[in-house]
């Protein structure tokens with residue numbers, strides 16, 4: 001049997017009629033840029049996350065860099081970011097002229113909140129917690145630190161739409177929440193896409209203008225040198241269809257995770273992503289396990305027809321071209337050798353989950 005990491009064509013067929021209808025609606029109206037479909041999706045996304053505003057942009061990366069600009073962060077400022085994340089979280093910081101300050105992660109792959117205060121200086125302006133794989137960073141503690149030191153929070157929620165802590169959604173805690181709709185994200189479009197969520201009217205205005213070359217579309221006034229980085233109307237129409245299915249799809253992800261848990265719990269040398277922190281809700285964009293056997297484990301799965309991801313064997317700060325300061329991040333280094341994400345998506349069949357479990361167990365001689 002072959003079990004791909006994701007199965008985009010099967011996913012499309014789950015909702016083909018609605019996606020095709022959305023496509024025809026956009027095409028028959030000729031509505032490509034900044035029209036009703038975008039506005040509707042933004043309204044629905046804000047409602048879903050629990051913020052007053054959502055602004056559609058063309059990527060998660062742009063959501064991050066626009067957030068930093070909206071908060072006035074630039075040269076001379078420092079921003080705290082985890083050592084283990086997708087490189088775009090960090091890249092947004094030097095790209096606005098500020099300095100990233102890396103902090104190691106904890107066992108749950110998210111920023112180690114006990115290590116944040118030791119890197120705060122008088123240049124620190126913001127913390128960028130990243131909610132990896134559908135599991136949120138410890139926002140109650142991070143919000144306290146931010147309050148104590150008067151820092152902004154830019155939540156990188158690119159992997160965690162739908163997750164929450166004590167009922168408050170990812171993307172609703174910080175000054176902004178940043179989302180990616182890259183096709184294989186938990187809510188994925190059919191190309192790149194992203195959004196900022198916020199309760200701050202000024203940030204929402206800033207993002208709406210900067211995405212349109214700095215222009216206020218009502219008055220025609222240019223407020224800043226901006227970019228062309230809107231979420232396409234067509235992608236917004238598709239995402240709006242998928243958002244309707246999203247609560248049901250989160251349930252399915254939790255079901256898949258539970259099946260993995262039941263099949264793989266208690267295996268020696270294999271750590272599963274179940275943390276059981278009261279109030280925290282895992283939505284499992286990814287099901288990332290840690291195997292002491294590292295590549296030997298992931299290669300065995302691949303050899304047996306299972307699509308896995310082994311991000312990121314080489315931590316991003318070890319890439320010379322990025323010019324980052326490596327202060328030594330032992331947890332990031334340990335997990336980088338061990339991580340392996342198993343197939344996790346809503347289109348997977350139960351027999352495929354069973355097969356993955358069987359292969360993993362056989363690796364451990366069970």
Ligand SMILES: Cc1ncc(COP(=O)(O)O)c(C=O)c1O
Nearest residue numbers: 059060061086088089158180182
């Ligand atoms: C944690 C994280 N931050 C930022 C991004 C950037 O998003 P995008 O690829 O839409 O620019 C991604 C996804 O790629 C991500 O996983």
